[in-house]
Amino acid sequence: MSPHDFVRLVDNHGPALILYARQWCPTAEDVVQDAFLKLLAVPEPPRDVLPWLYRVVRNRALDASKTARRRQRRESAVARRETWFVETAIDGIDASAAVAALEQLPVEQREAIVARLWGGLSFELIGEVAGCSASSAFRRFAAGIDSLRRELGEPCLNRSAKP
Amino acid sequence: MPEPISETLSRFTPNAGGLDRDALLIAAGRASARTNRGWRWLAACLGTTQMLTLILLWPRPSIPPVPLARHASPPHVVPKALDEFEQSPEPRWGERVLAAYDVELPPASASAVVVPADPPLHALAASSLAEIH
Numbered sequence: 001m002s003p004h005d006f007v008r009l010v011d012n013h014g015p016a017l018i019l020y021a022r023q024w025c026p027t028a029e030d031v032v033q034d035a036f037l038k039l040l041a042v043p044e045p046p047r048d049v050l051p052w053l054y055r056v057v058r059n060r061a062l063d064a065s066k067t068a069r070r071r072q073r074r075e076s077a078v079a080r081r082e083t084w085f086v087e088t089a090i091d092g093i094d095a096s097a098a099v100a101a102l103e104q105l106p107v108e109q110r111e112a113i114v115a116r117l118w119g120g121l122s123f124e125l126i127g128e129v130a131g132c133s134a135s136s137a138f139r140r141f142a143a144g145i146d147s148l149r150r151e152l153g154e155p156c157l158n159r160s161a162k163p
Numbered sequence: 164m165p166e167p168i169s170e171t172l173s174r175f176t177p178n179a180g181g182l183d184r185d186a187l188l189i190a191a192g193r194a195s196a197r198t199n200r201g202w203r204w205l206a207a208c209l210g211t212t213q214m215l216t217l218i219l220l221w222p223r224p225s226i227p228p229v230p231l232a233r234h235a236s237p238p239h240v241v242p243k244a245l246d247e248f249e250q251s252p253e254p255r256w257g258e259r260v261l262a263a264y265d266v267e268l269p270p271a272s273a274s275a276v277v278v279p280a281d282p283p284l285h286a287l288a289a290s291s292l293a294e295i296h
Contacts, residue, residue, distance in 0.1 A: 014182050036191065090175055
Protein backbone atom coordinates (compact mmCIF):
# COMPACT_ATOMS: atom_id res chain seq x y z
CA MET A 1 0.00 0.00 0.00
CA SER A 2 1.46 3.30 -1.10
CA PRO A 3 1.44 6.37 1.16
CA HIS A 4 -1.10 8.04 -1.12
CA ASP A 5 -3.46 5.09 -0.81
CA PHE A 6 -3.03 5.16 2.92
CA VAL A 7 -3.78 8.89 3.15
CA ARG A 8 -6.81 8.45 0.94
CA LEU A 9 -8.02 5.63 3.14
CA VAL A 10 -7.60 7.74 6.26
CA ASP A 11 -9.34 10.71 4.72
CA ASN A 12 -12.25 8.80 3.25
CA HIS A 13 -12.95 6.27 5.94
CA GLY A 14 -11.35 7.64 9.09
CA PRO A 15 -14.36 9.69 10.23
CA ALA A 16 -16.82 6.87 9.61
CA LEU A 17 -14.59 4.46 11.44
CA ILE A 18 -14.40 6.83 14.39
CA LEU A 19 -18.17 7.08 14.43
CA TYR A 20 -18.34 3.31 14.24
CA ALA A 21 -15.95 2.91 17.17
CA ARG A 22 -17.93 5.45 19.20
CA GLN A 23 -20.77 2.96 19.39
CA TRP A 24 -18.75 1.11 22.00
CA CYS A 25 -16.06 3.28 23.50
CA PRO A 26 -15.28 6.95 24.04
CA THR A 27 -11.66 6.61 22.91
CA ALA A 28 -12.65 6.08 19.30
CA GLU A 29 -9.76 8.05 17.82
CA ASP A 30 -7.17 5.91 19.55
CA VAL A 31 -8.91 2.77 18.43
CA VAL A 32 -9.03 3.88 14.79
CA GLN A 33 -5.45 5.02 14.87
CA ASP A 34 -4.38 1.65 16.23
CA ALA A 35 -6.35 -0.06 13.50
CA PHE A 36 -4.61 1.97 10.80
CA LEU A 37 -1.23 1.22 12.31
CA LYS A 38 -2.09 -2.44 12.49
CA LEU A 39 -2.99 -2.34 8.83
CA LEU A 40 0.51 -1.17 8.05
CA ALA A 41 2.09 -3.67 10.39
CA VAL A 42 0.54 -6.79 8.90
CA PRO A 43 3.00 -8.50 6.55
CA GLU A 44 0.33 -9.40 4.02
CA PRO A 45 -2.26 -6.66 3.45
CA PRO A 46 -5.86 -7.89 3.55
CA ARG A 47 -7.66 -8.40 0.30
CA ASP A 48 -10.65 -6.30 1.36
CA VAL A 49 -9.23 -3.50 3.41
CA LEU A 50 -12.46 -1.86 4.45
CA PRO A 51 -14.21 -4.77 6.15
CA TRP A 52 -10.88 -5.72 7.70
CA LEU A 53 -10.57 -2.24 9.17
CA TYR A 54 -14.13 -2.29 10.48
CA ARG A 55 -13.55 -5.66 12.09
CA VAL A 56 -10.34 -4.51 13.77
CA VAL A 57 -11.98 -1.31 14.94
CA ARG A 58 -14.92 -3.27 16.30
CA ASN A 59 -12.75 -5.69 18.25
CA ARG A 60 -10.52 -2.98 19.63
CA ALA A 61 -13.46 -0.78 20.53
CA LEU A 62 -15.06 -3.65 22.42
CA ASP A 63 -11.82 -4.19 24.31
CA ALA A 64 -11.45 -0.50 24.97
CA SER A 65 -15.02 -0.24 26.19
CA LYS A 66 -14.25 -2.62 29.03
CA THR A 67 -11.46 -0.46 30.34
CA ALA A 68 -13.29 2.74 29.49
CA ARG A 69 -16.28 1.64 31.52
CA ARG A 70 -14.20 1.45 34.64
CA ARG A 71 -12.50 4.75 33.89
CA GLN A 72 -15.77 6.43 33.05
CA ARG A 73 -17.10 5.73 36.48
CA ARG A 74 -14.25 7.72 37.97
CA GLU A 75 -14.18 10.49 35.43
CA SER A 76 -17.85 10.83 34.62
CA ALA A 77 -18.08 14.13 36.43
CA VAL A 78 -15.45 15.80 34.28
CA ALA A 79 -15.90 13.88 31.07
CA ARG A 80 -16.18 16.02 27.94
CA ARG A 81 -18.83 14.85 25.55
CA GLU A 82 -17.50 14.34 22.03
CA THR A 83 -19.63 15.57 19.19
CA TRP A 84 -20.44 12.84 16.74
CA PHE A 85 -21.16 15.01 13.72
CA VAL A 86 -19.72 18.13 12.20
CA GLU A 87 -23.07 19.69 11.31
CA THR A 88 -25.40 20.86 14.02
CA ALA A 89 -28.59 20.19 12.06
CA ILE A 90 -29.67 18.92 8.66
CA ASP A 91 -33.19 19.10 7.23
CA GLY A 92 -34.66 19.97 10.57
CA ILE A 93 -33.00 17.11 12.36
CA ASP A 94 -30.83 18.31 15.16
CA ALA A 95 -27.51 16.54 15.43
CA SER A 96 -27.76 16.16 19.17
CA ALA A 97 -31.24 14.70 18.80
CA ALA A 98 -29.93 12.29 16.19
CA VAL A 99 -27.12 11.26 18.47
CA ALA A 100 -29.52 10.79 21.36
CA ALA A 101 -31.79 8.69 19.17
CA LEU A 102 -28.89 6.62 17.97
CA GLU A 103 -27.67 6.08 21.51
CA GLN A 104 -31.05 4.71 22.50
CA LEU A 105 -30.86 2.00 19.90
CA PRO A 106 -29.56 -1.45 20.70
CA VAL A 107 -25.91 -1.66 19.82
CA GLU A 108 -26.51 -4.25 17.08
CA GLN A 109 -28.95 -1.96 15.27
CA ARG A 110 -26.77 1.08 15.80
CA GLU A 111 -23.74 -0.77 14.48
CA ALA A 112 -25.57 -1.77 11.32
CA ILE A 113 -26.85 1.75 10.74
CA VAL A 114 -23.47 3.39 11.22
CA ALA A 115 -21.68 0.85 9.03
CA ARG A 116 -24.30 1.22 6.33
CA LEU A 117 -24.98 4.96 6.32
CA TRP A 118 -21.57 6.38 7.08
CA GLY A 119 -19.26 3.46 6.35
CA GLY A 120 -20.92 2.56 3.08
CA LEU A 121 -20.61 -1.16 3.71
CA SER A 122 -22.92 -3.59 2.03
CA PHE A 123 -25.13 -5.80 4.17
CA GLU A 124 -22.93 -8.76 3.31
CA LEU A 125 -19.89 -6.97 4.67
CA ILE A 126 -21.80 -5.73 7.70
CA GLY A 127 -22.80 -9.30 8.43
CA GLU A 128 -19.23 -10.42 7.99
CA VAL A 129 -17.95 -7.77 10.36
CA ALA A 130 -20.66 -8.20 12.95
CA GLY A 131 -20.62 -11.96 12.80
CA CYS A 132 -24.09 -12.50 11.42
CA SER A 133 -25.73 -13.12 8.09
CA ALA A 134 -26.48 -10.42 5.56
CA SER A 135 -30.20 -10.81 6.13
CA SER A 136 -29.73 -10.40 9.86
CA ALA A 137 -27.71 -7.27 9.21
CA PHE A 138 -30.46 -5.95 7.02
CA ARG A 139 -33.11 -6.72 9.64
CA ARG A 140 -31.11 -4.92 12.30
CA PHE A 141 -30.68 -1.94 10.02
CA ALA A 142 -34.33 -1.78 9.14
CA ALA A 143 -35.43 -2.10 12.75
CA GLY A 144 -33.06 0.66 13.76
CA ILE A 145 -34.26 2.98 11.03
CA ASP A 146 -37.85 2.42 12.12
CA SER A 147 -36.93 3.31 15.66
CA LEU A 148 -35.13 6.44 14.49
CA ARG A 149 -38.08 7.47 12.41
CA ARG A 150 -40.38 7.13 15.36
CA GLU A 151 -37.95 9.04 17.55
CA LEU A 152 -37.03 11.82 15.18
CA GLY A 153 -40.04 12.02 12.91
CA GLU A 154 -39.95 12.39 9.17
CA PRO A 155 -37.53 15.12 8.19
CA CYS A 156 -38.53 17.90 5.87
CA LEU A 157 -36.41 17.34 2.78
CA ASN A 158 -35.35 20.86 1.91
CA ARG A 159 -31.67 19.78 1.51
CA SER A 160 -30.36 22.65 3.57
CA ALA A 161 -27.47 21.85 5.79
CA LYS A 162 -26.45 24.09 8.64
CA PRO A 163 -22.84 23.65 9.57
CA MET B 164 -37.80 4.27 -2.68
CA PRO B 165 -34.98 5.54 -0.47
CA GLU B 166 -35.57 5.96 3.21
CA PRO B 167 -35.87 9.70 3.87
CA ILE B 168 -34.63 9.41 7.40
CA SER B 169 -31.64 7.31 6.45
CA GLU B 170 -30.80 9.63 3.57
CA THR B 171 -30.91 12.64 5.84
CA LEU B 172 -28.89 10.97 8.52
CA SER B 173 -26.27 9.90 6.03
CA ARG B 174 -25.66 13.53 5.17
CA PHE B 175 -24.31 14.17 8.63
CA THR B 176 -20.53 14.21 8.44
CA PRO B 177 -18.86 12.18 11.17
CA ASN B 178 -16.63 14.29 13.30
CA ALA B 179 -13.04 13.16 13.07
CA GLY B 180 -11.51 16.01 14.99
CA GLY B 181 -9.55 13.70 17.24
CA LEU B 182 -7.87 11.88 14.39
CA ASP B 183 -4.64 13.68 13.61
CA ARG B 184 -3.64 12.58 10.14
CA ASP B 185 -0.12 13.93 10.37
CA ALA B 186 0.53 12.23 13.66
CA LEU B 187 -0.90 9.06 12.21
CA LEU B 188 1.41 9.25 9.23
CA ILE B 189 4.41 9.80 11.47
CA ALA B 190 3.42 6.87 13.61
CA ALA B 191 2.82 4.77 10.52
CA GLY B 192 6.26 5.61 9.16
CA ARG B 193 7.80 4.74 12.48
CA ALA B 194 5.92 1.49 12.64
CA SER B 195 6.78 0.52 9.11
CA ALA B 196 10.48 1.05 9.66
CA ARG B 197 12.34 -2.18 9.29
CA THR B 198 13.53 -3.45 12.61
CA ASN B 199 16.55 -5.40 11.51
CA ARG B 200 18.23 -6.65 14.63
CA GLY B 201 20.75 -8.85 12.86
CA TRP B 202 23.47 -6.29 13.33
CA ARG B 203 23.03 -6.55 17.10
CA TRP B 204 23.64 -10.27 17.04
CA LEU B 205 26.58 -9.80 14.73
CA ALA B 206 28.09 -7.15 16.99
CA ALA B 207 27.57 -9.34 20.03
CA CYS B 208 29.25 -12.33 18.35
CA LEU B 209 32.17 -10.23 17.20
CA GLY B 210 32.60 -8.72 20.64
CA THR B 211 32.52 -12.13 22.28
CA THR B 212 35.11 -13.60 19.95
CA GLN B 213 37.26 -10.54 20.43
CA MET B 214 37.17 -10.94 24.18
CA LEU B 215 37.91 -14.66 23.86
CA THR B 216 40.89 -13.97 21.67
CA LEU B 217 42.13 -11.34 24.08
CA ILE B 218 41.85 -13.72 27.01
CA LEU B 219 43.62 -16.53 25.20
CA LEU B 220 46.45 -14.38 23.96
CA TRP B 221 46.94 -12.39 27.16
CA PRO B 222 50.62 -12.70 28.28
CA ARG B 223 50.79 -14.85 31.40
CA PRO B 224 53.52 -14.48 34.06
CA SER B 225 55.98 -17.32 33.39
CA ILE B 226 58.86 -18.78 35.46
CA PRO B 227 62.08 -17.04 34.40
CA PRO B 228 64.56 -19.48 32.88
CA VAL B 229 67.69 -20.21 34.80
CA PRO B 230 70.56 -18.52 33.05
CA LEU B 231 73.20 -20.92 31.96
CA ALA B 232 76.75 -20.05 32.74
CA ARG B 233 78.48 -20.60 29.50
CA HIS B 234 82.09 -20.37 30.51
CA ALA B 235 81.84 -21.52 34.07
CA SER B 236 83.44 -24.84 34.58
CA PRO B 237 82.73 -27.02 37.54
CA PRO B 238 85.27 -26.67 40.28
CA HIS B 239 88.05 -29.08 39.92
CA VAL B 240 88.09 -31.27 42.96
CA VAL B 241 91.13 -33.23 43.47
CA PRO B 242 90.32 -36.34 45.38
CA LYS B 243 92.43 -36.83 48.32
CA ALA B 244 94.29 -39.97 48.59
CA LEU B 245 93.19 -42.42 51.17
CA ASP B 246 96.56 -42.10 52.84
CA GLU B 247 95.87 -38.48 53.50
CA PHE B 248 92.67 -39.44 55.33
CA GLU B 249 94.54 -42.01 57.26
CA GLN B 250 97.30 -39.59 58.15
CA SER B 251 94.96 -36.74 58.95
CA PRO B 252 95.30 -35.73 62.57
CA GLU B 253 91.57 -35.01 62.80
CA PRO B 254 89.36 -37.87 63.98
CA ARG B 255 87.15 -39.55 61.45
CA TRP B 256 83.42 -38.88 61.30
CA GLY B 257 82.48 -42.25 62.75
CA GLU B 258 84.97 -41.84 65.50
CA ARG B 259 83.55 -38.46 66.34
CA VAL B 260 80.03 -39.87 66.58
CA LEU B 261 81.13 -42.69 68.79
CA ALA B 262 83.09 -40.32 70.91
CA ALA B 263 80.03 -38.17 71.32
CA TYR B 264 78.04 -41.14 72.62
CA ASP B 265 80.96 -42.36 74.67
CA VAL B 266 81.20 -45.66 72.94
CA GLU B 267 84.47 -47.44 72.63
CA LEU B 268 85.48 -49.03 69.42
CA PRO B 269 86.31 -52.67 69.56
CA PRO B 270 89.94 -53.41 69.24
CA ALA B 271 91.21 -54.02 65.77
CA SER B 272 92.26 -57.57 66.62
CA ALA B 273 88.69 -58.51 67.64
CA SER B 274 87.72 -59.35 64.08
CA ALA B 275 90.17 -62.22 64.10
CA VAL B 276 88.19 -64.00 66.76
CA VAL B 277 84.95 -63.83 64.69
CA VAL B 278 86.42 -65.23 61.50
CA PRO B 279 86.76 -69.05 61.64
CA ALA B 280 90.10 -70.53 61.11
CA ASP B 281 88.95 -73.07 58.58
CA PRO B 282 90.25 -72.84 55.07
CA PRO B 283 87.98 -71.09 52.67
CA LEU B 284 85.54 -73.17 50.66
CA HIS B 285 86.17 -73.74 47.01
CA ALA B 286 83.71 -74.79 44.37
CA LEU B 287 83.70 -78.48 43.61
CA ALA B 288 86.07 -79.15 46.42
CA ALA B 289 86.61 -82.80 47.30
CA SER B 290 85.07 -82.52 50.68
CA SER B 291 81.98 -80.79 49.24
CA LEU B 292 81.42 -83.51 46.61
CA ALA B 293 81.71 -86.19 49.20
CA GLU B 294 79.06 -84.54 51.27
CA ILE B 295 76.68 -84.35 48.27
CA HIS B 296 77.09 -87.98 47.40
